[in-house]
Each structure stands twice: as structure tokens, then as C-alpha cells.
Amino acid sequence: MAEARTVPALLLANTVTRPDKPAIREKLYGIWETWNWRDYADNVRACALGLSARGFGKGDKLAVIGDNRPHLYWAQLAAMCLGGSAVPVYQDSIARELAFVLHHAEAKVVVAEDQEQADKILSIRDELPALELVVYSDPRGMMDYDEDILVSFSDLLQEGKAAEGDFEALCREVKPEDIGLICYTSGTTGRPKGVLLSHDNLVRTAEIYCKAEDVRESDDYLAYLPMAWVGDSLYGLCAALMVGSAINCPESPETLRRDLRELSPMGIIAAPRMWEVMLSDILVRANDSSALKRRVFGYFRKVAEQVETCRVEGRPIPPGLRLRYRLGEFLVYGPVRDQLGFRRTRWALTGGAPLGPDTFRFFRSFGVNLKQVYGSTEVTGVISVQPDGQANPDTVGPVCDGVTVRIADTGEILVKSPGVFNGYYKAEEATEEAFDEDGWFRTGDAGLMDERGHIVVIDRAKDVGQLSDGSAYAPQFVENKLKFSPYISEVVSFGDKRPFICAMVAIDLNTVGNWAERQALAYTNYMDLSQKPETYELVRSEIERINRGLPEAGRVKRFLLLGKDLDADDAEITRTRKLRRSFIADKYADVIEAFYSGGTSVELRTAVTFEDGREAFIDNRMQIQDAA
Numbered sequence: 001m002a003e004a005r006t007v008p009a010l011l012l013a014n015t016v017t018r019p020d021k022p023a024i025r026e027k028l029y030g031i032w033e034t035w036n037w038r039d040y041a042d043n044v045r046a047c048a049l050g051l052s053a054r055g056f057g058k059g060d061k062l063a064v065i066g067d068n069r070p071h072l073y074w075a076q077l078a079a080m081c082l083g084g085s086a087v088p089v090y091q092d093s094i095a096r097e098l099a100f101v102l103h104h105a106e107a108k109v110v111v112a113e114d115q116e117q118a119d120k121i122l123s124i125r126d127e128l129p130a131l132e133l134v135v136y137s138d139p140r141g142m143m144d145y146d147e148d149i150l151v152s153f154s155d156l157l158q159e160g161k162a163a164e165g166d167f168e169a170l171c172r173e174v175k176p177e178d179i180g181l182i183c184y185t186s187g188t189t190g191r192p193k194g195v196l197l198s199h200d201n202l203v204r205t206a207e208i209y210c211k212a213e214d215v216r217e218s219d220d221y222l223a224y225l226p227m228a229w230v231g232d233s234l235y236g237l238c239a240a241l242m243v244g245s246a247i248n249c250p251e252s253p254e255t256l257r258r259d260l261r262e263l264s265p266m267g268i269i270a271a272p273r274m275w276e277v278m279l280s281d282i283l284v285r286a287n288d289s290s291a292l293k294r295r296v297f298g299y300f301r302k303v304a305e306q307v308e309t310c311r312v313e314g315r316p317i318p319p320g321l322r323l324r325y326r327l328g329e330f331l332v333y334g335p336v337r338d339q340l341g342f343r344r345t346r347w348a349l350t351g352g353a354p355l356g357p358d359t360f361r362f363f364r365s366f367g368v369n370l371k372q373v374y375g376s377t378e379v380t381g382v383i384s385v386q387p388d389g390q391a392n393p394d395t396v397g398p399v400c401d402g403v404t405v406r407i408a409d410t411g412e413i414l415v416k417s418p419g420v421f422n423g424y425y426k427a428e429e430a431t432e433e434a435f436d437e438d439g440w441f442r443t444g445d446a447g448l449m450d451e452r453g454h455i456v457v458i459d460r461a462k463d464v465g466q467l468s469d470g471s472a473y474a475p476q477f478v479e480n481k482l483k484f485s486p487y488i489s490e491v492v493s494f495g496d497k498r499p500f501i502c503a504m505v506a507i508d509l510n511t512v513g514n515w516a517e518r519q520a521l522a523y524t525n526y527m528d529l530s531q532k533p534e535t536y537e538l539v540r541s542e543i544e545r546i547n548r549g550l551p552e553a554g555r556v557k558r559f560l561l562l563g564k565d566l567d568a569d570d571a572e573i574t575r576t577r578k579l580r581r582s583f584i585a586d587k588y589a590d591v592i593e594a595f596y597s598g599g600t601s602v603e604l605r606t607a608v609t610f611e612d613g614r615e616a617f618i619d620n621r622m623q624i625q626d627a628a
Contacts, residue, residue, distance in 0.1 A: 004203065005176040005199065005200060005203055006080075006171075006174045006175070006176055006178070006180075006199040006200075006203065007077065007080050007081075007174075007180055007199050007202055007203065007238065007241065008077070008080060008081040008170075008171035008172075008174050008199075009171065009172075009174075010203065010238075010241035010242060011040075011041055011044060011077060011081070011171070011241060012041070012168060012171055014037040014040075014041070014241065014244050015037050015038055015040075015041045017244065018037055018217070018244045019036060019037050019038040020036050020037070020038065021036060021037055021217070021244060021246075022034050022035075022036055022246040023035055023036055023037040023039070023040035023240070023244075023246060023247070024040055024070050024073065024240075024246060024247045024248075024249070025246060025247070025248045025249065026069065026070050026248075026249040026251075027248075027249065027250055027251040027255070027259055028251060029251075030251070032248075035070065037244070040074070043070070043071075043074045043157065044074045044077045044078050044081060045160065045167040046156075046157040046158075046160035046161045047074050047075055047077075047078035047153075047156060047157060047160055048077075048078035048079075048081045048082050048160065048167060048170065049159075049160035049161075049163040049165045049167060050156040050157060050158075050159040050160030050161075050163060051078055051079070051082060051109065051156070051160070052082055052160075052163070052165055052170070053159055053160070053163045053165075054109075054132075054133060054156075054159075055108075055132070056079070056082055056084060056108060056109055056133075057082055057083065057084065058082065058083030058084065058173075058178075059083065059084060059085075060079070060082070060084040060085075060108045060109070061079075061084060061085050061086075061087050061105050061106055061107045061108055061109075061130075061182065062075060062076070062078075062079035062084055062085070062086055062087065062107065062108065062109040062110070062111065063086075063087040063088070063089050063101070063102055063105065063107040063109070063110045063111070064076055064086065064087070064088050064089065064110075064111045064112075064227060065088075065089040065090075065091055065093070065098070065110065065111075065112050065113065065117045065120075065121075066091050066111075066112060066113020066114065066117050066137065066227075067091055067113060067249075067252070067253065068223040068224060068225075068227060068232070068236075068249045068250070069113055069137060069249055070247075070249060071111070071113075071137040071153050072088075072111060072113065072137070072227060073223075073237060073247065075111040075135070075153075076088065076181075076227075076233075076237070077237075079109075080174065080180045080181075080199070081167070081170055081171050081174065082170060083170075083173060083174050083178055085179045085180060085181060085182050086180065086181050086182070087101070087102075087105045087107055087181075087182045087184075087194075088181075088183065088226075088227040088228040088232070088233070089101055089102070089184075089227075089228050090226055090228040090575040091113070091117065091226065091227070091228075092568065092569075092575065093120075093575065094120075094569055095120055095123055095124050098120055098121070098124060099124040099127045099128070100191065100192070101184055101192065101194075102121075102124070102128050102131065103127055103128055103129075103130075104194060104425070104426065105182055105184075105194055105425065106130040107128070107130060107131060108130055108131065108132050108133070109131075109132065109133045109134075109135065110131065110133070110134050110135070111134075111135045111136075111137065111153070112134060112135065112136050112137070113136075113137050113138060114136065114137065114138035114140065114141075115136070115138070115140065115141035115142055117136075118134060118136045118142065118145075118150070121134050122134070122147060125147075125149070131149065132149065133149055133151065134147075134149050134150050134151075135150075135151055135152070135153050135156055136150065136151075136152055136153065137152075137153045139152050139154070174199060175199070176198065176199050176200035176203070177198050177199075177200060178198060178199055179196045179197065179198055179422065180197065180198060180199045180202055181197040181202060181230075181233055182194045182195065182196060182197070182425055183195045183197060183228065183229075183230045183233070183377050184228065185377050185378075186574035186575060186576045186578050187574055187580075188574055188578050188579070188580050188581070193424040193425070193427055193430055194424060194425030194426070194427075195230075195377045195378055195421050195424060195425075196421055196422040196423050196424070196425055197230075197233075197380055197419075197421055197422070198422055200418065201380045201418065201419050201420075201421065201422070202233065202234070202238050202380060203238065203242070204402070204418035204419065205234060205238075205379075205380040205381060205382055205417075205418060205419035206234060206238035206239050206241070206242045207242060208382060208400045208401060208402050208403065208417075208418070208419070209234060209235065209239060209381070209382050209385070209400070210239055210242050210243055211400075211401065212382070212385045212387075212400050212401070213267065213347060213349075213385060215239050215242070215243050215245060215267070216243060216245065216266070217243050217244045217245055218245070218266070219243070219245040219246075219265070219266040219267055220245065220246050220248055220263055220265040220266060221235065221236050221239070221240060221245060221246065221247050221248060221265060221267065222248050222250065222259070222260055222263055222265045222268065223236050223247045223248060223249050223250075224250055224253070224256050224260075225269065225270075225271070226575065226576070228575065229352070229576060230375075230377045230380060230381045231269060231351065231352065231381050233381075234380060234381040234382065235269050235349075235381070248263055248265070257341070260340070260341035261338075261339065261340070261341035262341070263341065264341050264342065264343040264344040264345065265341075265344070265345065266344055266345060266346050266347075267345065267346060267347050267348065267349070268341075268342065268345055268347075268348045268349070269348075269349045269350075269351070269373075270348070270349070270350060271350070271351070271352045271353065271576065271577065272350055272352070272353050272354065272355040272356070272359075273577050275350055275355055275359055275360075275363065275370075276355075276356070276359055276483055278340060279359050279362055279363070279484075279486065280486035280508055280510070280511050282336060283486045283511075284486060284510075284511050284514055286298075288514070288518075296331060296332065297332060300324075300327075300328035300331060300332040300333070301332075301365075303321065303324045303325055303328050304325065304328060304332075304333065304365035304366055305361070305365050306321055307321060307322075307325045307365065308361055308364050308365035311364075312392050329367065332366075333366045333367045334367070336366055337366065337367060337368060340368075342368055345368065345369070346369060347369045347371060347388070348363070348368050348369060348370045348371070349370075349371055349372070349373045349385070350370060350371075350372055350373070351372065351373040351374065351375065352576055353576070353577065353578055354457065354459075354476050354480055355372065355393075355480070356393075356480030356481060356483055356484050357393035357394070357480070357481075358481070358484040359480075359483075359484055360372070360393040361393060364391065369388065369391070370391065371385065371386035371387075371388075371391045371397070372385075372386050372391070372393075372395070372396045372397060373385045373386075373396070373397075374396035374397070374455060374457060375419075376443060377421075378420065378421045378434065378441060378443075379403075379415055379417055379419045379420055379421070379441065379443075380419030380420075380421070381419070382400055382403075382419060383396075383399060383400065383403055383405065383415055383417065383443075383455070384396050384397045384398060384399045384400055384403070384405075384454075384455050385397050385400060386454075390452075390454075394450075394456060395450060395452075395454035395455060395456050396454070396455050396456075396457055397454055397455065398452070398453050398454050398455070399453075399455065400417075402417060402418055403415065403416070403417040403418075403419075404416045404417065405449070405455060406440065407447065407448055407449060408436070408440075408442075410461070411446045411447070411448070411458075411461065412442055412443065412444070412445065412446060412447075412461050413443045413445045413446070413447045413455065413457070414436060414440035414441065414442060414443065415440065415441045415443060416439070416440055416441065420441050421441075444460055444461055444462070445457050445458075445459070445460060445461060446458040446459055446460070446461040446464050458474055459474040459475065459476045459477070460476075463475055463476070463581060465495070465496030465497065466496065466497070467495055467496075467497075467498060467499065467500065467501070467553055468497055468498055468499050469499070469553070471553035471554075473495045473496055473501065473553075473554075475492075475493045475494075475495070475496075475581075477554070478491070478493045478495075478501060478503070478550075478554060478556065479491040479492070479493050479503075481546050481549075481550065482503065482505070482542075482543065482546055482556070484546070485539075485542040485546065486508065486511045487507060487508055487511050487512050487515065487538060487539060487542055488505055488506070488507065488508060488539065488542065489506045489507060489508040489509070489565055490505075490506040490565060490566045490573075491503050491504070491505050491506070492504045492566075492579060492581070492584055492588075493556065494585075494592055494595065498596060499596070500553075500555075500557040500558075501554065501555065501556050501557060502556065502557060502558040502559065502560075502592070502595040502596070503543075503556045503558075503559045503560075504559070504560050504562055504584075504588060504591060505539060505543075505559055505560070505561050505562065506530075506561075506562045506564070506565045506566055507526075507529070507530050507535065507539065507561060507562075507565075509526055509529070509565070512529060512530075512535060512538070513529065515538065516529060516532075516534075516535075519534065521534055526563065526564055526565070527563040527564065527618065527620065530561045530562065530563055530564075531561065531563065531620070531622070531623065535561065536561060536623060536625055539559070539561060540559070540625060540627055543556050543559060543627045544627050544628050547627060547628065555627075556627055557626065557627060558595050558624055558625070558626055558627065559624070559625060559627055560591055560595075560602070560622055560623065560624045560625075561622070561623070562606075562622075563604070563606055563618065563620055563622065564606060564618075566579070566584075571583055572584055572587070588604075590602050590603070590604065591604065591622075591624075594624055595624065599624055600623065600624055600625075601621050601622060601623050601624060602621070602622055602624060603619070603620075603621050603622075604619075604620055604621070604622045605617050605618070605619050606618045606619075606620065
């Protein structure tokens, strides 16, 4: 299939080489429904011809919004087969975010999963002059809608089946250099930018990734990552087309963990936040178990840590330790992996943001072949992947075949690869700034190459700083250390050009709430629980425990517990859960001032944004406490 150089060509090749093999599954009402590659292509064909009959053609943009559903994947492919571009949008975007992306992309068609998403589109219709058609997949609740731009996905398919057109000829007209996907960046420093990815970018990067990870036809991919993240298009859609493996769509976000356990995919790709949540759940369950089970878990956790240390350092594992680890595999590690859904998993990847080293080591020590992948939207998702047997928390592995990396004099990581994008949509100045004078893409990450040729990513280049005494300060390092605590959901640290490090901490409501119940500590909501003296003492003990493993200059000296978790709706984090540091620094300027002026409390007005764009404000005096 290497000769297929466009996404439509990959689709057609699969209908010839494996027409009866499973291509995509969806779980509905507890039952997995399967479409083979022939069915898959038939649905894409019908969707494409239906869209073509309604005027969609080369160069047009089709946006999709919703959870991972076969209909949305078919719609994206249909747009690509017609020479257009797919524009996936984050399903939890509020109306104003949606309006910006759809207006900027000049989306002609939007395919929405259900009534909730359709309502968002209709509420901003007047702001979208290019919009001509809204297709909804789930008809529930849509019966009484009479807007002229609405059509159901099933009706669109019927129109396509009745339409005349040579689908295969349309696919052959698509060229490798045509733009097939526009992925919008997370917008950590401002408005999201539309990244233009060609078919050549998508196909060649999928080839690189499948080779690096040995992705096979028999593999199952669980499609739960946001469709707007480039990783879903690469690791899911394009990789499946490349090797003929199956995409599996869970029933809902609420059933994801159960569906993951039932499917037990051969590979799993998860953002750091999911690994942190899974770790918190494991530790909470261990703490809630009987005294005997807690002792067994704690003992074999230490055994696992010792074995993992031997592996990382390249030392032989002593026979006695190896024997104890085998016993732990039977009593602890195997059952934990089974509960997580990793029974058949050959490899697991984390990417999109740094994962704390302690979290990384934990899963590795419990037998999960967790590895780090490094990339960005602008390089179609992949720069490097850790090979089997070479995973460690300090690097992101060697560069993949076909990718070239060099470190600039400033310490910034620069890249050339087949996946490097074709510019930002309608942003020539930003495109020029993204490349140096020799045509290397500037990742914006500070890093270095170690003696083995592995990339070490330090932090975002603009975030790396120094304390006032000249000590190095990398905020992500501090934050990831603190987030290893099961009681901490998110952390924002401050310290650049300051005498010491301070942190705003958002508690994990589930784990702290569970702890509060065991302590018979009554509370009404997140705000109430976070400001309890007992909660402050709990978090202080966690910070001080973590501080003991850090150098003096790297320790958190003062902290505040936020009255709510950081939220993308409030613009504090992106939809991929990356901190918007500049915005946070402005929003919480009074907190930062109180940190460094010796204040013990600060009056804080917290804005909460609802899905319809309305705002509410909560005024509270928040405590600031010291940590040793």
C-alpha cells in the first residue's frame, strides 16, 4: 500500500485487499456494531456523492463536531475524496470558540453528532456567511426543527446513493499536495491557528508512525481522543487506513473505561491527564481496600520500582527480586492491567504534553509498555517515539526515520520532516515566523540531544526561566512532580525572576472527596471542600513530601488552593488541557502579588463560563499558606 499517496487512495486500496475485514466498530446499547472495509467505503461513497450533489467540491471545507462516531469519520473522508478539507472541531467548544473556528475556516458544511451540537451551530448561524449545510447524525430531538440548512446524515446518504457520479474517478483526482485536513492549534498564546496538512503530510507521517510502532492489521484502535486533535487523525484514521486495522468507537465518554477494558486494544494512546486520572484511581482503590490488601499492594509496588530501576539503569535484576516480581505479576500487576483494559496491550503511548516522571515510572513498573511520543500539530503529530526497551521518563526517544532534528543556538528544537505543514490558514506572517531562515520548523520547545541521540524536551522555550538567584526554573517540571499526588488535579507554578517558587493548586474532587468521606468531613461543593483547613493540611503534606525529593531552589514555598478546577470554558487551559500561562498570570495577578508580598489571603473573583456563553462570578477570600 506504500504506492498510495493520498488518503482516498488508501481507502480504495483497502476495499481491494481486505474488503471483508473489520474497518470500524461502534458500541451502541451495549453491542458492538461492525462495518467491514467494503461497507466503510460504501458509506464514504454515499456521503461524498450526496455532498457533491449539494455543491460541495474541491477546496471546500467540511467541519465535524462531536464524539468519535463512524459517521463523522466517513464525513471527513468524503470531504477529502472530493478534494476538500476536513476541519475537526473540539466537541466541548462553547459557541464563541466554535464561531471563530468555523468563520475562520470558511466551513461550507458542518456535520454535527447530535441535537446539542446542532443547536450550537444554529445559534451562531448569522456569524457564518460561508455555511450552507448542517448535517446531523443522531436524529433524536431534531424532529420539529425546520431550518432550511438542516439535513439528517441518513437522508444525505440516501441522496448520495441515488446520485450519479464516479466516486473512484473523484478519488483519483485528489493530489498528494492537496490540503486534506485543517487542524486548529490549541491556542495557548492566543487565537487558535489553522494548520494546513496535505494528503502527503498525512500519508507519509502515518507510514513513519506505523513503522516506528509496528502497527498491524490485527490491531484495534480505541477512538476516544478528541477528533480535533491531530493525533486522532494520525494514530486513528490514517494509521488504520495505512495497515487496514480497525477503529473502535466507544458508546460514550461515560462508558469509556468500561469499553476500554472490554476491548483491551493492542495499543493505547492517551494524554497525560488520562494517565494521571488512572493512577489516582489505582491509588484510591488501594487506600480503600482492606489492611492486608494495602500491605500487599505497597510491598509489591516497591518491588516493581526496584525492578524498573534496574531496567532503566541497565543492571541485571537479582534472582530473588525477579522471583518476587513474578509473584507480584500474579497478585497485583496483572490484575491492575486487566482492570485498566491493558490485558492485550503491546504498547502504550503518552503525548500532547509532558507526563510526570513518577507517573511514567509507575505504569512502566506495573508492566505497561508505556512510551513517550513527541510531536506537534505542525508536523502532523510525530517527531520521535521511544523504541521498545529504550523507554525512560527523561527523553522522548530518537527521531523517527525520515525526520531530521537539530538544536538551535538558542536551545530550541528545530525539525524537518515529510509531516511539516503547509502553513497556517490565512496567516502568512505567523507562517513565516514558524520557520527559521534555513527552512527548519521552529517547535517552540527548549531541548537537547543526549549521548544516545535521544531528544530531551525541557519545557516550552518561552516558559523556561530563572529564579532571582540564577537557579534554573522549568515550570512543567515542578507542576508534573506535584501532579503525581492523587489529590492534585492541576498546578500552575510561578517563579521566573522571583526569589522562590509558588503554586496555585486545583484539587482532584474525586480523590479528595473520597478522602473527606473517610474522614467524616462534610462539604457542599468544590469551593467548600477546597477551602477546608483539613484539605489545606492534606495538600500541604503532599507538597512537603514532594519537596523533600527536590533541590532547595526547586521547592514550592507557598501555595493556594483554587476554588474550582481550571477550565477550558474559562480560557485558563486549552481544549487539550495545556495551561494558557499568560492569561492565567493576568487573571490571577492579585494572587501572584500576594504570594510574593507575604500575604496570607487574597480576595478572588472567579468567573465561571457556561456552555451557552453566559458568565457567573463567585467572590471568595482564599487562603495562602507556606510549605516547607
